[in-house]
Amino acid sequence: MNEINMTPLVDVMLVLLIIFLITVPVVTQSVGVTLPKETNVVRVTKPENIEIAVTKDGDIYWGVQPIPDTETLVARLKKV
Template sequence: MAMAVGESSDDDVISAINTTPLVDVMLVLLIIFLITIPVVTTSIPVSLPKERVEVRETKPENVIISVDPSGNIYWYDARMPNTEALVAKLKEVSKKDPQPEVQVRGDTSSRYEGVGKILLACQRAGITKVAFITEPPPLGG
C-alpha cells in the first residue's frame, strides 16, 4: 500500500452541502400550499344587508316628540313641563286603535338623557311603536 501525497482520493469527506434537493422539496410544498389553501378556506355563504335609505312618510296620526340641545322635550311644538305630563299625553294616544307611531327627533348635540326619558315615558304609557328620525346620509358618501 502506498501513500498518496497531494492527491485526493475517493475516501475524502465532502464538506459542501448539496442544497438542490432542499430547494426542490420547498418548491413542491409551496405549490401544494398555493393550490390547497383556497380550497380549505371556505366560508359560510351569507347574504349581507345592503345600505338603503328608507323614505318614511309622516302620517297625520303619528306623534312627533323632539329633544333640543339643552334636553327640553317637545310634543310637536309645545314644550312639555315634565316627564309625568308626557306620560299622561302618551297614555291618551296609546288607547287609540290602531296605535300611532311615536317618532323621536333628538338633536345631535343633546345628551342621551332626554331621549331616554322619552323612551321610558313610552314604555310606561304602553306605546309599542317607536321610531327614531334621522337625516339621510349625503349622496355619494
C-alpha cells in the first residue's frame, strides 16, 4: 500500500477552520468597559504595646511611669 490516507487530515483541518471562523469575529469585536481606577492609600498604623509591670513590693508601672493605685490603672485601661 503506497498511498497516504488524507481523510483524517482534511477532517481535522475543516474542524480547525470552523473553529477559527467562529472565534475571529468574537475577538475582533469588543465591548468598551470602564474599569475603576485603583487608589493606593497608605495606612499608618502603629500598634502600641502597653507594658504594665508590678514589682515585688506591689508598685505598679505603666511603661516607666508609676501608677499610684489600682483605680487609676483601671481608669487608664478603660481610656485606652
